[in-house]
Amino acid sequence: MKFNFQFKEYSPKTEEVYGTILTLGNGHIGIRGEIELEPTVYGTTVAGIYDYAPYFYREIVNAPRVIGLGMMFNGEPLNLSTHKLLKYERELDIEDGTLKTWIELETNKGARVSYESLRIVHGKRKNVVVLKFKFKADKKGLLTLINPIDVDVANPSYRPEILVKHCYAEELDFGEDFIYAGVKTIDGKYTLGIASSLITDKEANRSVVKSVKGIAEVLSIEVEADRVYEFVKYIVISSERDSALKDETLKELGEVKELGFEKLFAEHREYWSEIWKKAKVEIEGDEEAEKGLNFSLFHLIQSLPRDNNISLTARGIHGFGYRGHVFWDTEIYALPFFIAVFPEDAKRMLMYRYRNLEAAKENAKLNGYKGAQFPWESADDGYEATPPLVPLDMAGREVVRIYTGEEEHHITADIAYTVDLYYKFTNDEDFMAKYGLEIIFETARFWASRVEFDEKKGYVIKKVIGPDEYHEHVDNSFFTNLMAKHNLLLGVAYYKKALNKGGYWKKTVDRVKVTEEEVLKWREIAEKMYLPPQVDGVFEEFDGYFALQDYTVDPHGIGEARLPEEIRKKIGKTRLIKQADVIAAQYLLKDQFDIDTIKRNFDYYIVRTTHASSLSMPAYSIVASWLGYGDLAYEYFMKCAYIDLKNLYGNTHDGFHLATAGGVWQTLFRGFCGIDITEDGISINPHLPSKWKAVKFGFSFRGRWLEIRVTPKEVIVKSDEGKEVIKLSIAGKEVSLRPNEKIVVPL
Ligand code: BGC
DSSP states (O other): OOOEEEEOOOOHHHHHHHHHHTOEEOSSEEEOOSOTTSOOSOOEEETTOEEEETTTEEEEOOBOBOSOOEEEETTEEOOTTTSEEEEEEEEEETTTTEEEEEEEEEOTTSOEEEEEEEEEEOSSSTTEEEEEEEEEESSOEEEEEEEEEEOOOOEEOSSTTOEEOOEEEEEEEEETTEEEEEEEETTSSOEEEEEEEEEESSOOEEEEEEETTEEEEEEEEEEOTTOOEEEEEEEEEEOOOOTTHHHHHHHHHHHHHHHOHHHHHHHHHHHHHHHHHHHOOEEETOHHHHHHHHHHHHHHHHHSOSSTTSOOOTTGGGOOGGGGOBOHIIIIIIHHHHHHHOHHHHHHHHHHHHHTHHHHHHHHHHTTOOSOOOOSSBOSSOSBOOOSEEESSTTSOSEEEOOHHHHOTHHHHHHHHHHHHHHHHHOOHHHIIIIIHHHHHHHHHHHHHHOEEETTTEEEOOSBOOSSTTSOSBSSOHHHHHHHHHHHHHHHHHHHHHHHHOHHHHHHHHHTTOOHHHHHHHHHHHHTBOOOOEETTEEOSSTTGGGSBOOOOOTTOOSSTTSOHHHHHTGGGBSOBSSOSHHHHHHHTGGGSOHHHHHHHHHHHHTTBOOOSTTHHHHHHHHHHHTTOHHHHHHHHHHHHTTTTTTTTSOGGGOOOHHHHHHHHHIIIIIISOEEEETTEEEEOOOOOTTOSEEEEEEEETTEEEEEEEOSSEEEEEEOSOSSOEEEEETTEEEEEOTTOEEEEEO
16 A cells, blocks of 8 residues: 655645645644744644633633744744745645645845655554654855744634644753643643654754743854754653653653654654554555545544543544534544444543543432433533533623534443443453443443333434434434434343343343343333334334424535525524434444335435534445445445545535544445344345446454455455354354454345
């Protein structure tokens, strides 16, 4: 695989978009792709570092900018916009995880200078960032290099003009070969140790400048004409909460400098090569699809935190979008990829939810419910982080009221759904017995307290927001009620399983104090859970939806901008929906519907969906595949695979659309390859796009690594070693896959 993505256009506007799509990260640190030579508001993202923020409760901190580099040649600052730009080229290599830059300038004084750099955010050493660069000029003269740790950073608030400062330097220090900043968040909860060093093998004059902006080392070098000079900038950012933070950070800086660039780079390449051995998807006959899909996976993988202090956020380590909060995007759209390909990593993200179970219980209590209610938006502490209102103007006079935090309750069932999915894929007994069960029981408890009994309808759930966020305060959202019912039934099934298994499973039942009586009630509620009725096979999205003004849209368009203003203004009073809702339920709980019902619902809702949320098209694409709507499935898949490369939603600068990235993989797995994990095995029913000659990828199933290749004519599945036989159902044929075996099933 050789996937390079080149970009050659320079302007402040494109830089903002490149900032996101050229982001490098290792789950712990995120460095956006803006060029190091120009100033930008974007500093560094350190996963899990949050601070209190007006309106947004807690937000990811824009930590000090470390990648910046100041350059002056013969007294002229080398900024891109103030000289004649002869060459601007950037290249992201997703195979190696590198960002390369080539710049050539003709300065106002007439010197021709070239600059070339290679950036890595180290894959194996989570605290390490390295920038290697070269400089050449066609005249001799004085080159001045400024290597700063810029602590003068802040987060743009509800308007970009309003900046909120989240950290300050407690200590600025330097030695012969380092600069150091000890940085604390304003609320005092987190500390960062940041050290850097700029190395050159030429004789240089070094001085250090401290100011309110931070600390910088300045190197001055007399350079000869037409000679290439090489430099390496090492950075270590540590967030370990330990009293010896400074010593540890400087020690690590010493170690990486000692190792040197080449060895660090070799380690980094090895890291990515190991990742791609598992994650790579090969598509024969469609290079564009292959590139877009692997590009999405690259950004998804880079964003996955290294510990369970935080989970995967909506816009990753790539930007400030959604304030670094965690949504249902993670469990429903992004995690299935990790569950299948990197199950240990997926487990950590579920452990983040487990770690916040107490906060979820408090949340339920505060709202008058029992059990655990997970927040719609979650930050580092697991409490509700959705802003109840956001101002629109500078003075804060005009505000938008946001109800999702109060009403979008389905996230609680979504998390339980994914805990079960993880177990189905992995058979991870230990996780399930100790943590997963408790999540399922406490969430079932929540729903049992959330429902109300209606004499005519049975159990109802009032005043919610479903995935379609255009309609607020609705009763009996199809998605919410169905997922709640599923959550209750999971509670019943896992309770029985736990009693059968005994041991740790039973201990958890006792510890969580789940009783037979309680479980019987869960079953009764699930059985009598009200679901909005069907009209011509179509489920009403919520009570009263069919009575709203009808309006249809072209299924090939995206967003609300295409709607007439009068419709946009009263969108909640129409049948238009923001994203897959009834269809999202059918994609998650496919087994509960026959294909004719799915088709009727799809045909109805697809022309009433604006896709204003980037989560919409993946779900529709998957279901379109099942229904044989191949062209539409492929069109949505390609839009999703290029969502940020083409800045399709116009907001790529806010960060990468990670739910969509995970959705792209699910489109391949569940849609095109038609793979479902069942109680006793795997079922495969492919619907490949017509262009595709073959697709090949791997995934892990209950401790075994499987490689699958699908062509229009056959399905080949290969297993590594293991013990048990895996039952497969391929296009309706039942087959058994033994360890170290390869089977070929014609289609
Ligand atoms: C979508 C939600 C999503 C959130 C974060 C919203 O626009 O409607 O479903 O969770 O964005 O991505």
